[in-house]
Amino acid sequence: MDAAQKLPPWRPLLIAALKREGRLPGGRWVQLASLGIDGCPRVRTLVFRDWSAAATMDLLTDARSEKCLEIERTPEVELCWLFRKAREQFRLRGTARLIAPTGDVVALNQEWKRLSPPGRSVWAWPPPGDPFDPQGPWPQEVSDDSAMPEHLRLLRISLHRIEQLDLKPHPHVRRLWLSATQWQEQRINP
Numbered sequence: 538m539d540a541a542q543k544l545p546p547w548r549p550l551l552i553a554a555l556k557r558e559g560r561l562p563g564g565r566w567v568q569l570a571s572l573g574i575d576g577c578p579r580v581r582t583l584v585f586r587d588w589s590a591a592a593t594m595d596l597l598t599d600a601r602s603e604k605c606l607e608i609e610r611t612p613e614v615e616l617c618w619l620f621r622k623a624r625e626q627f628r629l630r631g632t633a634r635l636i637a638p639t640g641d642v643v644a645l646n647q648e649w650k651r652l653s654p655p656g657r658s659v660w661a662w663p664p665p666g667d668p669f670d671p672q673g674p675w676p677q678e679v680s681d682d683s684a685m686p687e688h689l690r691l692l693r694i695s696l697h698r699i700e701q702l703d704l705k706p707h708p709h710v711r712r713l714w715l716s717a718t719q720w721q722e723q724r725i726n727p
Contacts, residue, residue, distance in 0.1 A: 544591050545720040547627075547699045547712070557623035567596070567618045571604060571633075572611040579607065583692070585618070586648055592696045592716060594629070597648055600637070600688040601664040608633045614694060624704040631696035641691065649685040654678035660686045702727060 558564030565585045573579045581604060583596045594616075598604060608614065616629040638645050649657070657679035663670060696716070703710040709727035714720045 545699075545714065545716075546722055547701060547714045547720065548588075548591065550625075550701055551618070551627055554620040554623040554625045554627070558620050559622070561622060564620070564622075567616045567629075569596070569604070570615045570617070571607045572613075573607055574603065574610065579604065586651075589644070589693060590695075592631075592720075594631075594694050594696065595644075595648070596692040596694070598635070598690050598692045599660070599665055600635070600690045601666075603666060605635055605690060608635060608692070616694070626702045626704070628698075628700040628702075629694070629696050630698035631694040633692055633694045636691040636693055638685065638687065638689070645689055645691050646685055648691060649689060650681075654680060657683065660689060700725075 555564060566582050567585050568580050569583050570578060570580050583598065586595045586597060589595050612633045614631060614633045616627075616631075618627045618629065620626070636645065655678050658676045661674060661676050661679050661683075663673065698716070699714045699720075701710075701712045703712075711725050711727040713723045713725050715723075
C-alpha cells in the first residue's frame with residue numbers, strides 16, 4: 538500500500554484489534570461468505586494476507602476450488618473477522634476480484650515467497666473438493682525454491698461497507714462506515 542494513502546477511520550481500529558490478538562492461531566482467519574453456484578450461501582475460512590490499498594485486502598485461494606467460479610459469477614462478498622481476545626467483530630463487505638499469475642505475477646510471487654514451507658504445502662495437494670485419495674500427494678512442506686503453482690490466485694477484495702461490533706462496553710458499540718459517504722462513521726444499535 539502507498540504510504541501516502543490516507544487510511545479510512547476503521548482501519549486503525551481493525552489493526553488495534555488484530556494487535557490485541559497477538560500470535561493467536563486464528564487471529565488472521567477471516568470467514569468469507571459468497572453466493573454458491575446453486576444460489577445457496579457459502580462460508581469458508583481464509584487467511585488474511587495483506588492490504589494492497591487503504592480499503593483493499595488480499596487473501597489467497599486455489600483456482601481449482603468452487604469459490605473461484607462463485608466469485609467470478611457473483612463478485613459481491615462479505616467477510617466476518619472475529620477477534621476473540623479483543624472481543625471485537627468486523628464485517629467487511631466488498632467486491633472480490635481473482636488475480637491470476639498472468640494478471641499480477643509480482644504480487645502473487647511475493648505472497649508465495651512469504652508462505653512458510655508448511656504453508657506452501659497445501660498448494661501441492663490434490664484439487665479441493667475432489668474425492669479423497671490417501672495416496673495423495675500430501676506433502677508436509679514445499680521448499681523455498683519451489684515454483685509458484687499455476688492455480689494460486691490472489692483474492693483481492695475492494696471494500697465498500699464496514700461494520701464493527703465492540704463487545705467490551707455496555708451497551709456494546711456498533712459502528713458503520715460506507716465508502717459512498719467517504720467512510721463517515723455512523724453509530725448504530727448493537
